[in-house]
Amino acid sequence: MSEEDIRAARLEKVEQIKQLGFNPYAYRWESTHHAAQLQAKFVDLPSGEENDLEVAIAGRIIARRVFGKLAFFTLQDETGLIQLYLEKNRIQEGMADIDADAFNHIKQLTDAGDILGVKGTIKRTEKGELSVYVKQYSILTKSLLPLPDKWHGLTDVAKRYRQRYVDLIVNPEVRQTFRRRAQITAGIRRYLEQRDFLEIETPVLQSEAGGAEARPFVTYHNTLDMELYLRIATELHLKRLIVGGFEKVFELGRIFRNEGISTRHNPEFTTIEIYQAYADYNDMMALTEGIITTVAQEVIGTLEITYQGENLDLTPPWRRATMHDLVKEYAGLDFHSFQTLEAAKTASKNAGIADVDAVESIGKLLNLAFEEKVETKLIQPTFVIDYPVEISPLSKPHRSKPGLVERFELFVVGRETANSFSELTDPIEQRERLEAQAAKKAAGDLEAQGVDEDFLTALEYGMPPTGGLGIGIDRLVMFLTDAASIRDVIAFPLLKPEGSVIKQFSYEPKTQTLTIEFDSGSVYEYFKVPPSVKEDLENAPSKGQYFNKLIKGKFKFEQLS
Template sequence: MSRDRTPEPQSASTLEEIRATRLAKVEQLKQVGQTPYAYRWEVTHHAAELQAKFADLPNGEEDPTEVAIAGRIRTRRTSGKNLAFFDLQDETGKIQLFIERSQLEQGMADTPNAFDHLVKLTDAGDIIGVKGTLRRTPRGELSVKVGQYAMLTKSLLPLPDKWHGLTDVAKRYRQRYVDLIVNPDVREIFRRRALITASIRRYLDQQGFIEIETPVLQTEAGGAEARPFITYHNTLEMELYLRIATELHLKRLIVGGFEKVFELGRIFRNEGISTRHNPEFTTIEVYQAYADYQDMMRLTEAIITTAAQDVLGTLKITYQGETIDLTPPWRRITMHDLVKQATGLDFTQFETLKEAKAAAKLAGLTDIDDCESIGKLLNEAFEQKVEPTLIQPTFVLDYPVEISPLAKPHRSKPGLVERFELFIVGRETANSFSELTDPIDQRERLEAQADRKAAGDLEAHSVDEDFLTALEHGMPPTGGLGIGIDRLVMLLTDSPSIRDVIAFPLLKPEKGEDSP
């Protein structure tokens, strides 16, 4: 048996030569009356469906059921002059094509030399449609016994003979279309991503939440500490920002009378790139009137566990070799207590920033000279000494007011706010507040942010006067929640990098490419 896994001639050693050879086949197809780029094909079944439906077909037996499938040729093998075997891949998986000269030429009597044309004018990567019946080979391979075929799309470039998914990661991201063709596991990641977001939307719908879209182009970028992307509207002659959060517009909806709203959408932040950061990413923000951050903790558990159960069928998952138990209730502990356990420092006891910094340096903290308050120093201690250790789901509670400009003051702990962040596998997955509803307090905090921005802090807020006007009309007590969809998908697909779960992540141009 001949195995034709790279069907181009051995002399075709460059992409240009391969492309030229395939272009010649395009012309040959036209000459024999075949359309190299068809308009449609009636598909009745998919590969996975056939594999399941005919799983009990005995070796060597046939089933007369007529099927029509379509997909991409992955491998081609010939056996003598009258028999060929192709592996056909569609969205659901692979199935073998059993191509016998006599059967094919009988089914395509009006197409002379149909078998020879199929064998000689197709290549791995071409998309074809076939009709036929089912048979299982004596070796146990379920196959479509082809009676008719049509070329649907002639590919001009070859598939990689060996796709180096681990060593050539950048190429996988740049040519995601090829990555998806040759790596079924990658297709499964994006299928699961779609199922995860569908599950979240379905659950919130069942709880009475409604999704309302808010502007991507904004006159003031607010709702988070982040550097925005800036653009310009020619007709209006004004600078605009790509949104860094959906928070402030969703809160306007709460002011307007909606009690349960959310938006699942794209966010843009002009900041660094890492395995857990991409300039364009997806979040869901949820706001519920008459609720607080304790209610949001329960909602967070419900959203994530429902998605895990719907998509994976279990709450015990594995992430990068670590077993993670998502069974609620999850651990709840304050930032102060976590830092004290990790460093021995009790930040409630320091009277001056100078004293706190001296103790922090003795405890091994670095790069803290720019911390201008004890609250910020506490957060820095948490990020350096605690955050990477939070592997199992953990709600970290009660943050310093200095880093939480949109959260309500803690009802019993001065200097803190009612806020939690959820950490799983050492990274933040969700963030929530008892939302600040006092317009006077909110103005003071936003003006403090504006002062920082004027002093050169590119991540600080401006004062959004319209948002403050909305608050002055009165916003009910509200719990707010944000979940990073990309990080949640990373967790539920065992993906080490955010680029693995974003179909087309932003990349620097390769040498020789024009800059965007």
């Protein structure tokens, strides 16, 4: 049966349930237990025996086996699975005053995907399956669409992300990932609150997008008649709080950057930024180790984990190495020895570094060499310290190394996971750096930012020595849950509209069947499509837009691959 036929059949069942005097979309249900509680409580119940404890439980039916006077359903709730043992005589007796034909109705009017509430006792079958021996049931929600038979087998991987609700229903490991994500963020907050850090919310809509080099999303406020930006960092407002007298502040929240999408990047993502007065980047390294090792131990239960086949040891202390030393180690380039930019460029080209001609400073060339030759090789947790000043406009100059700043980034499995500075507190130098950024913005650099005058005013009132730290929550969750893609740890990642890019299509006039192959690799057949629609699709300037408006949802279809 096609999905449309299944839906039509289930709609008929909805009407039949209503005709019997029952509401197929109930208001509430009160359970006494979850599935996991029952499995744990009665783990020692012998096969063939029954416990007379009355229980009530609710969940989604994900499998059904129906026989003459018996039926076995598999019920899934948030905690796990349990079998429902349905026997005709027992249900007829238990529901005699409610529905004289209750057993036949549960056989005929329910489907996999429906949400049921049941009451009964506990029994372990002769085959050893712990079951709720059902006396009464109630259809709490009648589902109209079928669950996929084999969700893991879908060739269109994006559909798991697009229909995350179905992904969560059928894949318990996906539910576990998001449960662990919640535990990780709660653990970070708990760790900081125990050390007297205060979480304060800062604006998402900002008049200046600052705190990072990134292209912002731009919006417009009609009443104020002004452009606003979705924040690209929380840094500058949290620093204002340090100026105002708070000594330990943080915010865990969403950041928005109008940039590319990949397995490691989503335009909307989550970070935590932390600022501590009277601290520097060495203190922030200790704080980073403490946060990550604590939540790993609490959530995963070990500091020795595996990520995509790589064995990671999170046991502190983690390696600390300067960017200069790492580039020398992995690329054979000693940037301390270069007296001129041209000498650095020549050596970098000989080492196989690409795109060096456009680089305008030795510091930026050092960073380019690091990105190309070093990053992906840093598998074990590594603090990369002492960055060039050219790429760190908000960081304090290194106290003993001219041209460098007191900054580190934490790399794990070849990915930046945290970023930290001894924060720049000199308002004059900060203005010079921000004005240099503004000049790049005026010259067309979409990632450079303007001058935030109010932030500079705050600095002129005086900010104490401060250590700042940012941790990418999504990437942290990725390596703690062995997730290959950032989309696996964001519940609803940003995706291209389904079917928005048509690769090719064909039309069979005799059967009026339109076959469309999308860029994702999915192939669909649409039935009883008039020739005029096919002709309009051929001539449409944007076939994807035409499909979304005039084909999608208008015709019966079948997915071929």
